[in-house]
Structures are given as C-alpha cells and as structure tokens.
Amino acid sequence: xxTPTRAPERGPGGGGIATGTKRRGDGLFRGTATGxxxxxxxxxxxxxxxxxxxxxxxxxxxxxxxxxxxxxxVGPLLFGTVLAAVIALVVATPVSVGIGLFISHFAxxxxxxxxxxxxxxxxxxxxxxxxxxxxxxxSQWMVPVYAWLTDNLxxxxxxxxxxxxxxxxxxxxxxxxxxxxxxIITALARDIFLQTPRLHEEAALALGATRWExxxxxxxxxxxxxxxxxxxxxxxxxxxxxxxxxxxxSVSNVVTFNLISSTNPSTIAANIALNFPEAxxxxxxxxxxxxxxxxxxxxxxxxAARWIVARSGAKA
Amino acid sequence: MSKLIxxxxxxxxxxxxxxxxxxxxxxxPRAVTALIxxxxxxxxxxxxxxxxxxxxIPGARVEGKVVMDGQDLYDKDVDPVSVxxxxxxxxxxxxxxxxxxxxxxxxxxxxxxAKRMKxxxxxxxxxxxxxxxxxxxxxxxxxxxxxxGLSGGQQQRLCIARAIAIRPSVLLMDEPxxxxxxxxxxxxxxLIGELKNEYTIVIVTHNMQQAARVSDQTGFxxxxxxxxxxxxxxxxxxxxxxxxxxxxxxxDYISGRFG
Numbered sequence: 001x002x003t004p005t006r007a008p009e010r011g012p013g014g015g016g017i018a019t020g021t022k023r024r025g026d027g028l029f030r031g032t033a034t035g036x037x038x039x040x041x042x043x044x045x046x047x048x049x050x051x052x053x054x055x056x057x058x059x060x061x062x063x064x065x066x067x068x069x070x071x072x073x074v075g076p077l078l079f080g081t082v083l084a085a086v087i088a089l090v091v092a093t094p095v096s097v098g099i100g101l102f103i104s105h106f107a108x109x110x111x112x113x114x115x116x117x118x119x120x121x122x123x124x125x126x127x128x129x130x131x132x133x134x135x136x137x138x139s140q141w142m143v144p145v146y147a148w149l150t151d152n153l154x155x156x157x158x159x160x161x162x163x164x165x166x167x168x169x170x171x172x173x174x175x176x177x178x179x180x181x182x183x184i185i186t187a188l189a190r191d192i193f194l195q196t197p198r199l200h201e202e203a204a205l206a207l208g209a210t211r212w213e214x215x216x217x218x219x220x221x222x223x224x225x226x227x228x229x230x231x232x233x234x235x236x237x238x239x240x241x242x243x244x245x246x247x248x249x250s251v252s253n254v255v256t257f258n259l260i261s262s263t264n265p266s267t268i269a270a271n272i273a274l275n276f277p278e279a280x281x282x283x284x285x286x287x288x289x290x291x292x293x294x295x296x297x298x299x300x301x302x303x304a305a306r307w308i309v310a311r312s313g314a315k316a
Numbered sequence: 317m318s319k320l321i322x323x324x325x326x327x328x329x330x331x332x333x334x335x336x337x338x339x340x341x342x343x344x345p346r347a348v349t350a351l352i353x354x355x356x357x358x359x360x361x362x363x364x365x366x367x368x369x370x371x372x373i374p375g376a377r378v379e380g381k382v383v384m385d386g387q388d389l390y391d392k393d394v395d396p397v398s399v400x401x402x403x404x405x406x407x408x409x410x411x412x413x414x415x416x417x418x419x420x421x422x423x424x425x426x427x428x429x430a431k432r433m434k435x436x437x438x439x440x441x442x443x444x445x446x447x448x449x450x451x452x453x454x455x456x457x458x459x460x461x462x463x464x465g466l467s468g469g470q471q472q473r474l475c476i477a478r479a480i481a482i483r484p485s486v487l488l489m490d491e492p493x494x495x496x497x498x499x500x501x502x503x504x505x506x507l508i509g510e511l512k513n514e515y516t517i518v519i520v521t522h523n524m525q526q527a528a529r530v531s532d533q534t535g536f537x538x539x540x541x542x543x544x545x546x547x548x549x550x551x552x553x554x555x556x557x558x559x560x561x562x563x564x565x566x567x568d569y570i571s572g573r574f575g
C-alpha cells in the first residue's frame with residue numbers, strides 16, 4: 001500500500017523500516033517465562049542445598065545412628081521405598097493402560113466421558129483417605145488372600161510367609177499406592193491414545209485388522225513412549241508418597257523380598273513422617289539424610305524416564 | 317482374482333446428514349475406475365463405503381447394496397474385517413506404520429490375517445509385493461530400515477505394496493498422488509497401469525488429467541449446493557466422459573468452467 005499519509009501515528013510507519021522498536025508485551029512475556037523457569041531451578045537448588053547441609057552431620061563416618069551405620073539405617077528404608085513403588089507400578093500400569101484404551105477406543109462416547117471424570121476424581125482424594133481405606137478395608141480383605149498365597153505359592157520366595165495376621169504388609173502398601181497412582185497414569189495414557197493419528201488407525205483397519213489388532217499395530221506403538229513417561233510420573237509419586245504408607249505398613253528395619261509377612265521394610269517418606277516429630281539432634285540429621293537419598297532416587301527415576309522417552313521417541 | 321462390484325441405490329450418511337445420495341454403478345473388473353468431482357461431493361465417502369471403512373467414523377452408516385461376487389457387503393452377516401481383507405485401500409497421505417521396518421510394513425497384513433507362513437514364503441511374498449509396487453530395486457538393501465525413512469513417493473508405493481501383499485480382489489485409492497511430487501506421481505500412475513492387469517482398481521482423484529491418463533471408465537460426482545447430498549452425475553468410458561459427456565454439468569466441470 002503506497003499511502004503513507006494514512007500511516008497510524010504510533011508504531012512503525014511514517015516511512016522506511018522502523019529500527020529499535022521495543023514491543024513491551026513481548027518483553028514482558030519473555031521476562032515472565034524466563035523468571036518462572038529460573039524460579040523452579042532456584043527452588044530445586046534450595047531444596048538440594050538444605051538437604052545436603054542438614055544431612056552433613058549424619059554423613060560423617062563417626063556419627064552415631066541407631067542400628068549402627070547410616071547405610072545400615074537408610075539401606076532398608078531405600079529398599080522398602082523402591083519395593084513398594086515397584087509393586088505399585090507393576091500393578092497400576094497394565095490396569096491404567098487397560099482403562100485408558102477402554103476409554104479411548106472401546107467405551108461408548110458418553111460412558112467414556114463419565115469414566116474419565118471418575119478416574120480424574122480418584123486423583124483428588126487425599127492420600128490420608130487412601131491410607132485409612134488401606135488399613136481398615138484393604139488389609140482386612142488381604143488377610144485370607146495372604147494365607148492362601150503362603151499355603152499354595154509359598155515356594156515362591158515372595159510369598160514365603162508366615163502370612164501377616166493383620167494384613168498390613170508391604171504388598172498391601174504397594175496396592176494402596178497402585179490405586180493412588182492409577183489416575184495419573186490413566187489420564188496421561190488416555191490422552192496419548194486419543195491422539196493416535198486417524199491415518200495410522202485406518203492403515204491397520206484397511207488391511208483387515210480387528211479392533212484389538214488395530215490397537216496393537218497403531219495405538220500402542222504410537223503411545224508407547226507416552227505410557228512410559230506416564231508410568232515414570234506415577235513411580236515418582238509412589239516413591240514420595242507418605243501418609244498412606246505410614247498408616248498401612250507395620251514396619252521393622254529389614255531387607256526382605258517376602259511381601260506378605262508381618263516384618264516389612266518401611267519407606268523413607270513414611271519413616272520421616274512417623275519419626276520426625278520426636279527426633280532430636282543427630283536423629284534429625286539422619287532422617288534428613290534419608291530424605292536426601294529419596295531426592296536422589298526420584299531424580300534418577302525422572303532422568304531415566306526422560307532418557308527412555310527420548311530414545312523411543314527418536315525411533316518412532 | 318479381480319472382481320466386479322455392483323452398487324445399487326446406495327445412500328451414505330454421517331449421522332442424520334445424507335452425504336451421498338442414490339448411487340448406482342457397476343465397477344468393472346481388471347480396469348481402472350476413476351471418480352472425479354469438486355471437493356465435498358462425496359467421492360471419497362463413496363470410495364470408503366466400498367470396503368466398509370466409512371463406518372469407522374462414529375455415527376456413519378450406509379443404506380443400499382454393494383454386491384461383489386453375489387454377496388452384499390452390507391449384509392448383516394458380513395464381517396467388515398473380512399471385507400477389508402478382500403478390498404484393499406491406499407490413502408491420500410502415505411501412512412506406513414511408523415515403528416515398523418519396510419519389511420514388517422509389507423508383511424503386516426499377512427501377519428494380521430493370522431496366516432502362519434514360513435519365513436522363506438514370507439520373504440518371497442514381501443519381495444513380490446515390493447516388485448509389484450515398483451519399489452523392490454530401491455529398497456532391497458534396506459528392508460530392515462524404518463518405512464518412515466523413505467521419500468513420500470516411496471512411502472506411498474510401500475503402502476501399495478502393503479495393500480497388495482494380502483492379495484485383495486479390489487484396490488481402492490483415495491487421491492493417492494495428492495501429496496506427491498510429479499515424478500513420484502508418474503511412478504504411481506505407471507504402477508496403476510500395471511496393477512489393473514490383476515486387480516479391480518477404483519481411484520478418487522482431483523486431477524482430471526490423471527483420471528484421463530490412468531482410467532478406463534470415469535464417474536463424475538457433483539452436489540447441488542452446500543449442505544445438499546452429493547450425487548453420481550454420470551459414469552461412462554473415460555474417453556466418452558472427456559470428449560462427449562452426456563450431461564452439461566460434466567462438460568462444465570471437465571472444461572474447467574467450475575469446480
């Protein structure tokens with residue numbers, strides 16, 4: 001348009017290409033986004049610094065820790081944490097993928113929506129409620145199951161027993177955790193399955209694939225990396241979960257793969273929650289040191305998840 | 317192997333919306349039938365109703381008859397999965413399975429149909445399908461590489477190889493060249509010319525020159541206006557449609573006066 005007289009008063013105009021124009025909105029937005037990014041790093045760094053600083057007294061070799069050394073104390077806790085989280089993951093992932101596929105590809109549209117809301121609602125239940133449910137309901141249900149497992153599958157070390165009479169075992173805790181991480185994995189899995197390109201689905205259908213075969217050929221390969229990262233998010237939550245485990249588990253400081261006996265390793269987070277209020281002096285430092293271990297483990301898990309996702313993403 | 321399809325009184329719906337109205341046509345075996353017409357006239361919808369791919373869209377349904385081999389494909393005892401094993405399809409955009417190698421892509425249909433095959437037989441089938449799609453010489457040294465690594469035109473020929481690997485009677489092609497450059501288009505068109513010796517081919521195209529080049533008979537679809545159903549205006553031998561159509565609308569369309 002060669003009508004320079006009609007150029008607006010503000011903004012670039014009046015002839016030639018404007019130089020040095022500052023767009024305020026742009027700068028503001030960039031500043032806010034950068035600030036948010038830096039803030040999360042600062043918070044993370046502050047947490048790490050706090051943990052290391054407070055844990056230092058316990059990390060020195062001559063520190064007095066009940067149970068002997070720090071490793072002898074934190075080791076079983078770390079083991080219990082990972083064990084409970086892995087149980088939760090092993091149980092929750094297949095169920096979540098199943099629910100996700102049902103919602104995205106099998107359920108009638110209206111039922112799918114309702115079910116989706118219901119699953120999201122599960123995520124909003126406070127963890128203490130799950131803990132109470134675990135101790136009052138689930139552990140009672142599991143008592144006869146554990147008895148049966150010892151009697152019939154006792155040759156598998158996992159179920160060697162003797163079966164816990166209260167049902168408050170690491171397996172129960174793992175199952176409660178599974179229910180807790182179910183919604184997050186399901187929600188992510190459902191979303192990724194829904195995004196499967198129609199073209200990929202039709203490629204399979206046009207070859208004479210049944211519904212299940214179409215899912216196997218198109219939906220699952222497409223969603224695999226997403227499901228892995230969803231599972232890792234769930235694992236992260238299971239590792240850090242506190243109240244439910246603290247309520248359910250009856251603990252002793254041991255390392256055992258026996259999932260259904262009354263001697264169970266505690267988890268780091270639950271152990272901190274139970275002991276921190278009464279801890280003084282070096283005990284406080286020891287608890288914080290265990291927190292540092294959890295921090296590192298969670299970090300590693302997320303790192304591994306990223307790596308897996310990046311690797312399988314590159315292949316697709 | 318190639319077969320004749322007889323379509324009678326076919327109405328195609330999306331929910332309550334009548335998208336294509338009252339189609340009657342005979343699709344000849346061992347020949348290429350091209351479907352042309354302006355956007356939105358229902359030619360792709362019609363094509364997808366021939367192998368019951370239309371109904372995978374929620375709410376989509378069909379009334380009328382599509383008879384192949386004396387069997388109405390829409391008979392309530394007919395399994396759509398088995399229809400699609402006999403009537404293959406190639407899509408507008410190449411869609412190889414992204415996580416699979418070239419070899420696995422071609423073998424996918426056979427594996428799906430749960431036919432147990434010896435490795436050597438499967439190798440032969442993959443080779444003959446890729447040769448059939450004029451792709452063998454370009455990919456024979458990298459069969460284990462991902463299908464997505466090929467160029468667009470090669471991917472589309474890979475999809476054709478995948479479709480013919482299950483030995484269908486009919487091959488449907490929904491604008492197979494619209495995402496390809498002219499050289500790849502030429503390769504696919506040459507291929508269509510060879511495939512018609514064995515298969516009944518139905519191709520939807522926006523490109524009238526393409527229809528004139530590759531097809532033996534041509535059907536022209538049109539719609540009266542937005543929101544109105546599409547209709548088959550006429551179908552005749554390609555030379556007649558392009559030189560001496562019986563309908564004014566067809567003549568207007570092929571001479572570029574609208575559409």
